[in-house]
Amino acid sequence: LSKQIAGQIPFFDLSRKIMRHRLLIDGAVDRVLSSGNFVLGRECEYFEASFATYVGVQHCVGVANGTDALELALRASGIKAGMKVATAANAGNYATTAASALGAEIAYIDVEFATRNITLEAVQKAVGEGAKAVIATHLYGLAIAEIAEISAFCLERGITLIEDCAQAHGARVRGRVVGSFGDASAFSFYPTKNLGALGDAGAVLTNNDAIASNVRKLRTYGWSEKNSIELPGGRNSRLDEIQAAILSDLLPFLDEDNERRRKIARAYCAGINATDMDLPQFTNDEFAAHLFVLTSENRSTYISKFADASISTSIHFPIPDHLQPHLTGSPEFSLPVTERLARQVMSLPCYPELLDEEVDAIIQAFK
Numbered sequence: 001l002s003k004q005i006a007g008q009i010p011f012f013d014l015s016r017k018i019m020r021h022r023l024l025i026d027g028a029v030d031r032v033l034s035s036g037n038f039v040l041g042r043e044c045e046y047f048e049a050s051f052a053t054y055v056g057v058q059h060c061v062g063v064a065n066g067t068d069a070l071e072l073a074l075r076a077s078g079i080k081a082g083m084k085v086a087t088a089a090n091a092g093n094y095a096t097t098a099a100s101a102l103g104a105e106i107a108y109i110d111v112e113f114a115t116r117n118i119t120l121e122a123v124q125k126a127v128g129e130g131a132k133a134v135i136a137t138h139l140y141g142l143a144i145a146e147i148a149e150i151s152a153f154c155l156e157r158g159i160t161l162i163e164d165c166a167q168a169h170g171a172r173v174r175g176r177v178v179g180s181f182g183d184a185s186a187f188s189f190y191p192t193k194n195l196g197a198l199g200d201a202g203a204v205l206t207n208n209d210a211i212a213s214n215v216r217k218l219r220t221y222g223w224s225e226k227n228s229i230e231l232p233g234g235r236n237s238r239l240d241e242i243q244a245a246i247l248s249d250l251l252p253f254l255d256e257d258n259e260r261r262r263k264i265a266r267a268y269c270a271g272i273n274a275t276d277m278d279l280p281q282f283t284n285d286e287f288a289a290h291l292f293v294l295t296s297e298n299r300s301t302y303i304s305k306f307a308d309a310s311i312s313t314s315i316h317f318p319i320p321d322h323l324q325p326h327l328t329g330s331p332e333f334s335l336p337v338t339e340r341l342a343r344q345v346m347s348l349p350c351y352p353e354l355l356d357e358e359v360d361a362i363i364q365a366f367k
């Protein structure tokens, strides 16, 4: 592998993961081919049960992708057109896409610069201004430090809390896995995710029986039984068996992979620092290290210097939700921290299959 990749360091390389797990993946695909069942079958049920146990909740409902998971979680919780949904604007527009699909009004919450996440205080303000639901994204894999307090506050006020855990599989707050704090949580298993499939996949997790039952209906057109639509707003959003089988077989690696990601992140924190730079702050498993994102006023210089050294970097995310080009006119509000982050964030490669030599090469290139 070292020989094969010598010379350039990709931002992410799925082929390494496939190489590492090839036997497992072949076995999973083979199981499905032999079963003759390809959509919402026993592999899906098995994965749903395993992942619910891992997160520590009662229900996991597999769906087609993470954006559908967010949208169906909102619909299943009774959020409707015209209701206000509060969320951050620095998380790639996924929550905005999901809330907009059901006609909700979006109230953006500015984030904290150091954590890049929302805070209890900001949630309280949004609820004070009429939000009926909150989508709390554990961005870049860092669990929202106050998620338990946000959950208690929302419960007390009858506000729906949906956690977006697409970047934070396995992150924990005081030992409790994220995805277990909200009324429901949404996961994406897109191939780059900490638990990734080899295609699109997602899930809604919840302890609430009614929400779980609603998502089960909504993912198959709103059917309560075949061809009988009980719930409006449904669609086809099914998890396929090959992805479910692969996810079940990769789940046992999640915690050790997250530890490897943190090791890489720690090495960067020790080896990469400059007065014009802020680095992610974490101590342990509150960070699933999905992305290693630093900020600098001199981002473009760093990006081009890394490119000169054949190191790929990325930007998550360059355009905040409220400034997307399809929106006409300028917004009547500003989100100063979100806007500053969009100008300054840059991501370094951070995935379990990144080699120690490559991590060293990235640090040396920085120096």
Ligand SMILES: Cc1ncc(COP(=O)(O)O)c(C=O)c1O
Pocket (backbone or CB within 6 Å): 065, 066, 067, 068, 091, 092, 094, 095, 137, 164, 166, 167, 187, 188, 189, 190, 200, 201, 202
């Ligand atoms: C924070 C966040 N939420 C939601 C999603 C949406 O997931 P998907 O791409 O599976 O629709 C993503 C993924 O890209 C994400 O990073």
